[in-house]
Amino acid sequence: MLAIAAMTGLRIGEILALKVSDFDFERKLLTVLRSVWRGTLSIPKTSTSQAVLPLPDALAGIVREHIAMLKSEWLFQNTRGGFLTSENAVKQVLSPILDKLSLPRCGFHAFRHTHATLLLYNGATPQETQAQLRHADPRVTIGVYSHVQAESRRAVVEKVASILDLGGPNQNAMRQSTQ
Numbered sequence: 001m002l003a004i005a006a007m008t009g010l011r012i013g014e015i016l017a018l019k020v021s022d023f024d025f026e027r028k029l030l031t032v033l034r035s036v037w038r039g040t041l042s043i044p045k046t047s048t049s050q051a052v053l054p055l056p057d058a059l060a061g062i063v064r065e066h067i068a069m070l071k072s073e074w075l076f077q078n079t080r081g082g083f084l085t086s087e088n089a090v091k092q093v094l095s096p097i098l099d100k101l102s103l104p105r106c107g108f109h110a111f112r113h114t115h116a117t118l119l120l121y122n123g124a125t126p127q128e129t130q131a132q133l134r135h136a137d138p139r140v141t142i143g144v145y146s147h148v149q150a151e152s153r154r155a156v157v158e159k160v161a162s163i164l165d166l167g168g169p170n171q172n173a174m175r176q177s178t179q
Contacts, residue, residue, distance in 0.1 A: 001076055001093055005108055007059040009115030009133050012086040012108035013037055014044060018075040020067050023055065030055045032134070036083045046136040053132065116145050 004015050008030065017034035024031070030053045035044045044050055055063075066075065078084050084092075090107055098105050112133065119129045130141040 001089065002097070002111070003059055003062045005111035006115060007056050008053060009112045009119075011035065011045065011049075011112065012089055013042075014049070015108075016076050016084050016086065016089065017041060019073050020070065020075065021073065023060070023063055023067075025055070025060055025064065028055045028057070028060065029053065036085075039083045039085045041083065044134075046134070048136045049134045051131075051134050113144075116141070120145055 001015055004010060004018070005012070010032065013035035014032050016036035022031045022033065023029075032044060032049060032051050032053065035042050035049070063075075072081065074083075076084055076089070078088065086108065094108060095105055116129055116133055119132060120126070124132070126138065126142055126145075129145065130138050133141060135141045
């Protein structure tokens, strides 16, 4: 559950509604079709939330191991065979791990923010980040994560400035780029 949240940026309700058939290990794809809200299966938050996302190799291995232990088509169920609620997922899965690691408590949405931040810091465009998070409106992506973009822009500007600073340590890089 935590690996899926961290490596995909899915909402907790979408994670709780995942079935084995949502994973295409051959094509390395994950299909998001449903969500669980208060223990009841429903459609995802927005029309753009239903999507096919890339499935990272590392996550595919973790999910395959989990699937091998399942007795159901659903990835995550409560002890009675029903859907977990997001509150119970936090209480039963996330909080005990955070407590054991002496980390402050948070909700699953922190994984979504972390995923988006890591995408942007590692060169994803705002459009790619919007597509991965499946925001219906690009202004949500840009508005919520603009601080990351500003910091990334600063790093890029500093890199360019160090190349262009003829008296600085990277003057050889400038000479090489003009030859």
